[in-house]
Amino acid sequence: MKYNKYILAFALATLITSTSGTAGVFDVISRGSIINESFASGTIADDYIGTLEVVNGIGKSYSFDATKVFKFLPNPYGGEMLLQMDEVVFSRELSKMADTLSIKAVDASTKISMTGERTSLTESVLGIDMDVDTVRQEIIMRVKNKDYTPYEAAFYFGKAPKRTTDEMKKINFVLSEFSTRFDSNVKGRSQNISLAASSIDGTILMPGEEFSFNRTIGPITTARGYQYAPVIVSGEFVEGVGGGICQVSTTLFNGVLRSGLQITERRPHSLPVAYVPRGTDAMVSSSSDFKFKNNLNSPIYIQAFVQNSRINFKIYGSQADNKDVNISVKNTGERRYQLTRTIDGRTDNFYSTYREPNIR
Secondary structure, three states: OOOOHHHHHHHHHOOOOOOOOOOEEEEEEEOOEEEEEEEOOOOOOOOOOOEEEEEOOOOOEEEEEHHHOEEEEOOOOOOOOEEEEOHHHHHHHHHHHHHHHOEOOEOOEEEEOOOOOEEEEEOOEOOEEEOHHHHHHHHHHHHHOOOOOOEEOOEEEOOOOOOOHHHHHOOOEEEEEEEEEOOOOOHHHHHHHHHHHHHHOOEEEOOOOEEEHHHHHOOOOHHHOOOEEEEEEOOEEEEEEOOOHHHHHHHHHHHHHHHOOEEEEOOOOOOOOOOOOOOOOOOOOOOOOOEEEOOOOOOEEEEEEEEOOEEEEEEEEOHHHOOOEEEEEEEEEOOEEEEEEEEOOEEEEEEEEOOOOOOO
């Protein structure tokens, strides 16, 4: 470590000394600044600097090698030695110490089997952050006083977990479920349906959070395993990567309808589809998404799985959020349909217009 002689000269020129009793004064030089603190003289060598074990009180520790940061220098005017500190290295060490000793918040999570049994419950952890300013001052004092006994650092509560254990325990009831059939002999389409379903399975949505189908399943590319299968483009069926994904979004849409969740974005196909009645589909594409918000009082858990040539969705939540939901669809004109959902007496409508008769 190199020490700037001009900084040292500046510190010496502004030296403050004390001659009262046996107490001396250390002057901590930090990039030209001086901190004056008294201490009681000991029997350890005047220039001794060691390693300080800093702990967080819950099993983690950090060995702070003070020789990397501090150095005692002779006082040319007599009296107690001067303590020089490299502020840049000290800040870097404090940052590493905080990373080691602080605890990141952990969200609670849960898993539910296809039979409806809870298979796991990961408990939440409250984060704690090291109080860097307080620890910094404590270390300076300990080095000056040559006190290298283990030190329990100061902490304050950090980020709270977004999902708590108690909230996960509320997920104990099937709010709705829906499934649709597909031809498992069409390998590309079957693969795409399974991939999209696996991306959604296990999603937990807290109250107020919004689900985006496109964001959840991610890019639809061959590199991620999606295959070519029929898709609807500009009113026609053509081969495209990810064919069959709209059956997943449509099945989820119908499950969400029956759960009472708030649907914030939905568009029908330009052509009718065979796997659900007209007016009850929800298409997705690079420019169209299917979104809904958890407007309930407790979190929900979305389960998705493929079994016996069917794509299945179950939406779990708290039984206290169970709603009385009624759904009806009527033909309002040529290839026009209105889906009406009634939730505890309140209604909302979804409209569909198609170009052509049903094409498989």
